[in-house]
Amino acid sequence: MTMDHRTTEPGAAPGPGSPASPSPERGSLRALLPVLGAHRSMTVRTFVAALAGQTALAALVVLAAHTVGTAVMTRAAPGTGTVLALVALVLVRAATTWWEMDLSHDLAYRVLAELRVRVFDGLARSAPLRIGGRRSGDLASAALADVEALEFFYAHAVAQLLATTAVFGAGTVVLADLEPWLLPAVLPMAAALMLGPLLEGRDRAALGARTRSAAAELSARAVETVDGLPELLAFGAFDRRRADLRGYGRLLGAAQRAEQTREARSAAVRDILVVISLVAVVAVSAHTLEGAWVPAAVALALGVLAPVADSAAALGQAACLRAAAARVGAAVRAPRGAPEPRSPRPVPDGPLGFRLSGVRFGYGGGPVLDGLDLLVRPGETVALVGASGAGKSTCAHLLARFWDPADGRVELLAGDGRSVDLRQVAESELRAAVAVVGQDAPLFHGTLRENLRLGTPAASDADLVAVAALTGVDRIADGLPQGFATMLGERGSTLSGGQRARVALARALIARPRVLVLDETTSNLDGLGDAELLAALPDCATLIIAHRAATIRRADRIAVLEDGRVAQEGTWAELTAVPGPFTRVLDREQRG
Numbered sequence: 001m002t003m004d005h006r007t008t009e010p011g012a013a014p015g016p017g018s019p020a021s022p023s024p025e026r027g028s029l030r031a032l033l034p035v036l037g038a039h040r041s042m043t044v045r046t047f048v049a050a051l052a053g054q055t056a057l058a059a060l061v062v063l064a065a066h067t068v069g070t071a072v073m074t075r076a077a078p079g080t081g082t083v084l085a086l087v088a089l090v091l092v093r094a095a096t097t098w099w100e101m102d103l104s105h106d107l108a109y110r111v112l113a114e115l116r117v118r119v120f121d122g123l124a125r126s127a128p129l130r131i132g133g134r135r136s137g138d139l140a141s142a143a144l145a146d147v148e149a150l151e152f153f154y155a156h157a158v159a160q161l162l163a164t165t166a167v168f169g170a171g172t173v174v175l176a177d178l179e180p181w182l183l184p185a186v187l188p189m190a191a192a193l194m195l196g197p198l199l200e201g202r203d204r205a206a207l208g209a210r211t212r213s214a215a216a217e218l219s220a221r222a223v224e225t226v227d228g229l230p231e232l233l234a235f236g237a238f239d240r241r242r243a244d245l246r247g248y249g250r251l252l253g254a255a256q257r258a259e260q261t262r263e264a265r266s267a268a269v270r271d272i273l274v275v276i277s278l279v280a281v282v283a284v285s286a287h288t289l290e291g292a293w294v295p296a297a298v299a300l301a302l303g304v305l306a307p308v309a310d311s312a313a314a315l316g317q318a319a320c321l322r323a324a325a326a327r328v329g330a331a332v333r334a335p336r337g338a339p340e341p342r343s344p345r346p347v348p349d350g351p352l353g354f355r356l357s358g359v360r361f362g363y364g365g366g367p368v369l370d371g372l373d374l375l376v377r378p379g380e381t382v383a384l385v386g387a388s389g390a391g392k393s394t395c396a397h398l399l400a401r402f403w404d405p406a407d408g409r410v411e412l413l414a415g416d417g418r419s420v421d422l423r424q425v426a427e428s429e430l431r432a433a434v435a436v437v438g439q440d441a442p443l444f445h446g447t448l449r450e451n452l453r454l455g456t457p458a459a460s461d462a463d464l465v466a467v468a469a470l471t472g473v474d475r476i477a478d479g480l481p482q483g484f485a486t487m488l489g490e491r492g493s494t495l496s497g498g499q500r501a502r503v504a505l506a507r508a509l510i511a512r513p514r515v516l517v518l519d520e521t522t523s524n525l526d527g528l529g530d531a532e533l534l535a536a537l538p539d540c541a542t543l544i545i546a547h548r549a550a551t552i553r554r555a556d557r558i559a560v561l562e563d564g565r566v567a568q569e570g571t572w573a574e575l576t577a578v579p580g581p582f583t584r585v586l587d588r589e590q591r592g
């Protein structure tokens with residue numbers, strides 16, 4: 001009797017030239033067990049169903065063997081009571097199998113749904129820190145394929161292992177009662193069966209890790225391919241990419257096959273151990289038991305060993321899942337990039353400005369911001385300029401509190417001088433006060449109206465129409481077949497870059513932010529559109545990150561970022577009057 005061997009989730013071996021995946025730590029599966037805690041009653045019911053099913057099967061084979069043995073010896077048909085008992089056991093076994101399958105899958109799918117949400121929570125908590133380090137296809141793989149792979153563990157391993165332990169314990173007591181010499185025929189083989197997964201656990205975990213990391217690699221490359229299809233086609237690079245994907249697909253197949261080959265070998269060893277044990281039981285019982293008790297003892301030994309063999313198979317399979325569990329666990333336990341304050345302080349009311357003081361920040365290498373000071377007063381518009389890679393977007397991300405500075409402070413300021421450090425502001429308050437709009441702010445699959453209401457689902461139609469008129473989104477809606485109800489397509493792919501920028505800005509303005517950060521938001525628009533959008537901006541503290549001279553010129557003040565600090569500050573007239581960091585930036589832009 002062997003376990004139901006499931007095909008492992010798709011995955012590929014490490015990329016060409018990449019090192020083999022290390023064997024993941026023991027305990028990664030155990031670390032996820034607390035998720036079952038929320039489903040305690042269902043876990044207990046699954047255990048009861050598994051226990052009832054395994055007990056019914058053991059009783060059925062023993063009674064059937066005894067009945068057949070008796071019939072052969074006495075040459076008489078079994079009595080009605082025996083037949084009824086056999087029928088009852090068959091029915092109980094059928095009912096409990098159905099019950100257990102139903103419950104265990106229900107439990108597994110609930111746990112997986114919960115885990116998926118926890119993975120997404122972890123990603124949100126640590127974004128974009130984590131996203132900076134891992135590729136989106138890899139993250140999607142952790143959230144979907146790795147979680148899915150764990151179905152086997154939750155549906156087939158946990159409750160069944162507990163039930164097997166109980167059935168094995170009770171079965172050996174009965175065997176010992178029948179004939180103590182049967183124990184040496186059964187116990188060593190049972191121990192050998194359970195030793196197998198322990199001995200090969202490391203190897204199987206490494207095989208599983210190879211499959212999982214390859215699955216993630218393939219997933220990451222597939223997502224990149226879909227995302228970059230226009231570029232791949234435009235550069236004639238698609239054929240190479242396809243060959244590349246095929247290669248990774250083959251590596252995936254090889255990794256999966258290695259896992260299956262190992263499982264097939266282990267299954268053969270388990271079958272041999274069970275057969276050896278049964279032969280020993282036959283030998284012992286032939287000398288010590290009488291009549292129909294001989295086949296009954298053999299059946300009981302089988303009834304006891306089969307679940308042990310199944311459990312050994314389950315443990316072997318579970319070892320393969322350690323890598324998936326480790327990846328899911330890492331995502332679930334991802335640290336918060338910017339932890340919520342224990343005792344949040346309110347954001348001051350009235351118009352807001354902000355100040356970065358002595359800010360130092362890096363991404364693990366050298367410092368990107370190195371003692372940066374920047375003040376934007378309520379109602380003021382400041383342009384932040386600098387060479388590519390100078391750290392302008394990093395400032396925007398610090399204002400959105402994606403990260404906290406390693407040193408220094410980022411504060412919101414009221415007109416009367418009151419201030420609050422972003423680290424002390426509750427996230428919901430911060431999001432309501434500060435809006436950061438990027439250059440390619442992604443839109444989502446949904447209608448134009450849904451995209452506009454992303455941050456403010458309760459925004460009134462009047463607000464929506466007013467902001468749409470300010471930002472020119474009303475003209476975009478007029479050109480769409482169903483106006484604001486038109487589906488935009490994934491990532492707003494049905495809109496032009498300039499149209500997406502208008503929608504992204506409108507989306508931010510509907511929330512009436514008190515601090516606005518525009519990170520190259522208008523760079524996809526022509527000069528006229530740029531001017532139109534900037535004129536539509538509300539009278540709040542605004543930081544505009546831009547390269548275009550006309551955009552920069554509209555700001556009240558300009559700050560030039562160089563070597564991680566503000567190297568120069570002033571109005572357009574002041575900064576263009578003398579050669580310096582700003583004129584160098586302008587020269588570079590003109591030459592570019």
Ligand SMILES: Nc1ncnc2c1ncn2[C@@H]1O[C@H](COP(=O)(O)OP(=O)(O)OP(=O)(O)O)[C@@H](O)[C@H]1O
Nearest residue numbers: 128132363368386387388389390391392393394395
């Ligand atoms: N998530 C990240 N992980 C690691 N390094 C990063 C990350 N984001 C930015 N960097 C690095 O930090 C530096 C500053 O990047 P940033 O995007 O802030 O520059 P920028 O001035 O906005 O550039 P650009 O004008 O080209 O948009 C760069 O060297 C960049 O490579």
